[in-house]
Amino acid sequence: MSALTTKAAPAALSVGERLRLRLAITAGNAAALASRLAGKGSGASVRGQILTRLVPDAFDLLLQGRRVLSVSGTNGKTTTTHLLAAAVRAGLGSDAARLVTNADGANLHYGIASALSQARRADIAVIETDERVVSDMIAVARPEILVLLNFSRDQLDRHHEIKALGRAWRVALEKAGSAGPTIVANACDPLVVWSAGTAARVIWVETDTVWHADGALCPACGELLVRVPADGRDTWDCPGCELTQPASDYRVEGTKIVLPDGKRVSPDLQVPGSFNISNAACALAAAIEFGVGIDAALAGMHTVTSPAGRFATARFGSTDARLLLAKNPAGWAEALPLAQSDPVVLAIDSVAADGKDVSWLWDVEYEQLAGRQVICTGPRAQDLAVRLSYAGVEHTITRDLEDAIATSGAAAVDVIATYTPFQALLKMAGLR
Amino acid sequence: MKPVEIVLVYQSLLGIYGDRGNAMVLRKRLEWRGIDATLTIVEPGDVVPSTGAVYLLGGGEDAAQISAVKGLKSDGHIFGAVERGAVLFAVCAGLQIVGNTFTVGEHDEVIEGLGLLDVDTRRGDVRAVGEILTHWTKPDGTESLITGFENHGGFTTLGPKAQPLARVEIGIGNANDGVDGAVQGTVIGTYPHGPALARNPELADHLLELALGRQLDPLPNPELDELRRQRIAHVRKHGRG
Ligand SMILES: [Zn+2]
Numbered sequence: 001m002s003a004l005t006t007k008a009a010p011a012a013l014s015v016g017e018r019l020r021l022r023l024a025i026t027a028g029n030a031a032a033l034a035s036r037l038a039g040k041g042s043g044a045s046v047r048g049q050i051l052t053r054l055v056p057d058a059f060d061l062l063l064q065g066r067r068v069l070s071v072s073g074t075n076g077k078t079t080t081t082h083l084l085a086a087a088v089r090a091g092l093g094s095d096a097a098r099l100v101t102n103a104d105g106a107n108l109h110y111g112i113a114s115a116l117s118q119a120r121r122a123d124i125a126v127i128e129t130d131e132r133v134v135s136d137m138i139a140v141a142r143p144e145i146l147v148l149l150n151f152s153r154d155q156l157d158r159h160h161e162i163k164a165l166g167r168a169w170r171v172a173l174e175k176a177g178s179a180g181p182t183i184v185a186n187a188c189d190p191l192v193v194w195s196a197g198t199a200a201r202v203i204w205v206e207t208d209t210v211w212h213a214d215g216a217l218c219p220a221c222g223e224l225l226v227r228v229p230a231d232g233r234d235t236w237d238c239p240g241c242e243l244t245q246p247a248s249d250y251r252v253e254g255t256k257i258v259l260p261d262g263k264r265v266s267p268d269l270q271v272p273g274s275f276n277i278s279n280a281a282c283a284l285a286a287a288i289e290f291g292v293g294i295d296a297a298l299a300g301m302h303t304v305t306s307p308a309g310r311f312a313t314a315r316f317g318s319t320d321a322r323l324l325l326a327k328n329p330a331g332w333a334e335a336l337p338l339a340q341s342d343p344v345v346l347a348i349d350s351v352a353a354d355g356k357d358v359s360w361l362w363d364v365e366y367e368q369l370a371g372r373q374v375i376c377t378g379p380r381a382q383d384l385a386v387r388l389s390y391a392g393v394e395h396t397i398t399r400d401l402e403d404a405i406a407t408s409g410a411a412a413v414d415v416i417a418t419y420t421p422f423q424a425l426l427k428m429a430g431l432r
Numbered sequence: 433m434k435p436v437e438i439v440l441v442y443q444s445l446l447g448i449y450g451d452r453g454n455a456m457v458l459r460k461r462l463e464w465r466g467i468d469a470t471l472t473i474v475e476p477g478d479v480v481p482s483t484g485a486v487y488l489l490g491g492g493e494d495a496a497q498i499s500a501v502k503g504l505k506s507d508g509h510i511f512g513a514v515e516r517g518a519v520l521f522a523v524c525a526g527l528q529i530v531g532n533t534f535t536v537g538e539h540d541e542v543i544e545g546l547g548l549l550d551v552d553t554r555r556g557d558v559r560a561v562g563e564i565l566t567h568w569t570k571p572d573g574t575e576s577l578i579t580g581f582e583n584h585g586g587f588t589t590l591g592p593k594a595q596p597l598a599r600v601e602i603g604i605g606n607a608n609d610g611v612d613g614a615v616q617g618t619v620i621g622t623y624p625h626g627p628a629l630a631r632n633p634e635l636a637d638h639l640l641e642l643a644l645g646r647q648l649d650p651l652p653n654p655e656l657d658e659l660r661r662q663r664i665a666h667v668r669k670h671g672r673g
């Protein structure tokens with residue numbers, strides 16, 4: 001068990017490296033400021049790009065001298081990173097400035113470098129990490145803790161095989177050996193369990209996972225997985241090899257989290273949804289492992305309200321809109337039950353960041369919206385409209401995002417959006 | 433009259449691109465015409481019914497393809513159904529596994545398919561990812577555009593018993609050779625994956641007419657016409673995207 005008070009060994013950077021970094025950060029900050037003044041958002045990504053162009057190994061250099069906690073997975077990364085950062089910050093108390101995090105959700109190399117560059121002295125880094133960056137993170141930053149939330153189909157036009165990332169993680173963890181991170185991982189996700197299989201040490205969290213469609217086959221041997229009832233719950237097992245659902249250390253039970261000693265705690269979150277209880281369970285396990293007291297961790301997590309704009313409310317015209325993000329079928333399966341307004345606004349786009357193929361619309365159970373009115377918006381509103389016709393759900397189309405909300409006629413609506421329209425709405429609302 | 437049975441085969445293995453959409457579309461298009469329809473979802477381990485009018489296979493990864501072939505062969509009912517004249521519509525990886533052979537893995541291991549369609553699939557020199565637009569000549573001799581999205585690494589070539597389904601205007605299709613899909617009796621395969629039938633109602637109705645052995649009434653749908661207009665215009669302006 002690590003102690004919160006332990007300081008990271010200072011970075012062993014040469015004078016030249018320090019100077020190059022300092023100059024690059026200054027240049028990046030100037031570009032970010034210009035971008036802000038031009039009304040083009042926070043400038044964080046511009047800063048990261050300039051920084052990385054001037055110092056190509058900025059990501060590596062800026063991670064040195066920090067104790068790193070990394071969070072990855074297909075869905076819930078941003079929220080879990082916020083929960084974990086808040087928990088650790090609460091544990092640090094008056095020393096909270098020791099912590100740096102990429103709160104904006106920029107989770108690729110330059111987004112991470114950008115966040116780190118703004119807090120050179122912070123020796124604890126809680127880093128949301130894109131699935132594709134995890135292997136580098138393990139090799140470069142030697143994180144103490146790596147949280148692996150889940151693995152599901154996402155942007156298949158770019159990532160053709162879901163399993164390929166897991167394979168890369170296995171290689172990176174094997175290489176790291178006993179110096180590798182302690183993994184906090186979702187025991188209910190066969191692909192996550194297999195991916196973490198080469199780690200020196202894993203803390204297993206039994207979550208409340210609703211999406212099982214990507215866990216039909218054993219990632220190790222290709223056999224069909226079977227579901228076995230155990231203690232009134234469902235666990236998975238491979239009849240073809242030894243891969244099986246590991247016994248959990250932490251467990252989600254309704255709105256409660258069961259700790260390794262059997263004690264039940266209520267996370268009392270301000271972010272909605274049962275999936276966020278699962279995220280909180282992973283964050284809590286990571287925080288405790290890092291040395292944060294349980295009460296401090298829970299108090300910290302309670303302060304999280306709208307991580308990088310998720311679940312935020314903004315006004316468009318005379319309508320209050322609660323903004324929900326759903327990036328893939330698993331995300332929609334979580335978000336749809338939360339959206340209870342009538343009408344409800346659904347915004348679909350298909351640029352690179354959303355995934356260019358909207359076939360996934362047919363993986364989502366829009367049938368559950370029957371009886372309510374849906375306002376379809378965004379560039380792929382027409383695809384959604386056809387999907388809703390076949391689902392028997394009443395709907396209208398308003399292509400323009402802002403109009404779709406402002407002309408909804410409702411005092412309050414829930415909006416579920418794919419990545420690009422979600423970011424656009426945050427920007428319109430002045431939330432980013 | 434007995435309801436028309438649509439059989440969605442191994443959705444958990446072959447359904448990675450929303451392929452179950454095809455089953456929803458077929459069922460609804462019957463219901464909208466006042467024809468009773470049922471949807472049977474068959475998972476690995478379940479018995480494949482021999483009573484289906486249309487059987488649907490979708491897309492999946494390598495291990496899923498192998499598992500699906502194994503399951504369908506040991507079950508056996510799909511062969512009798514096709515012999516009896518039931519329609520089998522297979523998209524993407526589904527097209528590959530109904531063929532004679534296909535390959536999986538980095539070392540291109542050759543796997544025997546179901547042999548219901550005279551095609552063979554090998555790893556292509558590029559991965560085909562993007563919007564696709566093809567021209568399909570309907571049984572009455574008129575032409576219909578097929579719009580969809582393809583995402584496959586395998587290239588498929590046709591043997592003498594299979595005919596191409598459509599001519600490619602934009603996209604890769606079978607093997608970047610100007611054609612897409614294959615037809616052999618009542619077995620039809622194509623690369624536009626996922627809910628291919630959602631964007632292509634004429635193809636959907638063709639499958640139903642083939643299965644029922646009779647013409648169906650037209651089903652006007654301006655919303656669907658508009659979607660087709662948008663997608664066709666988009667791919668012609670921006671290419672595969
Ligand atoms: Zn196995």
